[in-house]
Amino acid sequence: MQIGKTEARLNAEIERRGALFAVLLDPDTSDDQALLRAGKLALENGADLLLVGGSFMGNINLPAQVAALKKEVSLPVILFPGGASQVVPGFDAILFTTLVTGRNPNYLIDEQVRGGVLVRSFGLEAIPTAYELINSGKRTAVEYISNTVPVPADKPKLSMVHSIAAELMGMRYVYLEAGSGAETPVPVEHIAYTRKSTQMKIITGGGIREPETAAVRVAAGAQIIVTGTLWEKVKDPVLLKEFAAAIHTKA
Ligand SMILES: CC(C)=CCC/C(C)=C/CC/C(C)=C/CC/C(C)=C/COP(=O)(O)OP(=O)(O)O
Ligand SMILES: O=P(O)(O)OC[C@@H](O)CO
Ligand SMILES: [Mg+2]
Numbered sequence: 400m401q402i403g404k405t406e407a408r409l410n411a412e413i414e415r416r417g418a419l420f421a422v423l424l425d426p427d428t429s430d431d432q433a434l435l436r437a438g439k440l441a442l443e444n445g446a447d448l449l450l451v452g453g454s455f456m457g458n459i460n461l462p463a464q465v466a467a468l469k470k471e472v473s474l475p476v477i478l479f480p481g482g483a484s485q486v487v488p489g490f491d492a493i494l495f496t497t498l499v500t501g502r503n504p505n506y507l508i509d510e511q512v513r514g515g516v517l518v519r520s521f522g523l524e525a526i527p528t529a530y531e532l533i534n535s536g537k538r539t540a541v542e543y544i545s546n547t548v549p550v551p552a553d554k555p556k557l558s559m560v561h562s563i564a565a566e567l568m569g570m571r572y573v574y575l576e577a578g579s580g581a582e583t584p585v586p587v588e589h590i591a592y593t594r595k596s597t598q599m600k601i602i603t604g605g606g607i608r609e610p611e612t613a614a615v616r617v618a619a620g621a622q623i624i625v626t627g628t629l630w631e632k633v634k635d636p637v638l639l640k641e642f643a644a645a646i647h648t649k650a
Pocket of ligand 2: 423576578579580581603604605606607625626627628629
């Protein structure tokens with residue numbers, strides 16, 4: 400499958416900035432106006448893209464919210480779905496994920512079969528993405544909902560072998576996930592091993608609360624840093640700018 404417009408734009412921006420700063424908006428924890436405000440605040444203070452999604456989503460207003468957000472911002476707004484039922488139109492692209500570290504067929508193929516046909520009907524751009532869940536100290540929503548066992552934190556080579564398989568299957572992005580609100584983020588070794596052994600673009604997130612935590616993950620080879628939960632309480636333009644500065648290693 401050819402690289403779409405949004406993926407090409409992300410790749411070019413990664414080339415230009417070194418790494419990108421993504422803010423994850425969870426439509427379940429924000430009302431319409433709050434989601435719009437949070438998205439605008441992030442993009443006005445150094446974020447490069449927005450991800451929208453949740454492990455469990457019951458927001459029926461999502462298409463209208465995305466349309467409102469798209470009207471206000473020119474940066475990419477990308478769907479990060481917890482399942483096929485979250486596939487709605489209006490996004491610049493969807494991270495078309497497969498939970499490769501799990502052995503639950505529902506998240507390896509079922510959701511993709513149900514969601515894929517919707518992606519085509521809506522004309523959404525898909526970014527084929529391996530999703531790897533890494534143990535982060537406590538049970539996270541993704542682990543619970545997906546009913547899968549995460550990769551042990553002290554076994555980075557296990558992430559690496561999943562990354563190699565995913566690349567050979569044609570995936571171009573890999574999301575190394577500690578889970579939303581994780582106690583400990585994905586250890587740098589997991590990022591470094593995937594960087595060394597594949598050419599996929601590396602997204603990482605889960606439990607990143609300080610700019611320095613982001614910076615060391617960029618140094619290890621991550622190209623997109625995702626923060627979400629932090630901004631549910633903190634609405635701080637200065638901290639957003641500090642994250643952007645820590646992540647953008649090039650001018
Ligand atoms: C490609 C399609 C159509 C579906 C993919 C389905 C897959 C593989 C899902 C992986 C498992 C899963 C439940 C992922 C959720 C990812 C996500 C959006 C996490 C962020 O949400 P949280 O913030 O963790 O949710 P909480 O706010 O409930 O903690
Ligand atoms: O909410 P946080 O902990 O920042 O995690 C973001 C993202 O990786 C969750 O899917
Ligand atoms: Mg959340």
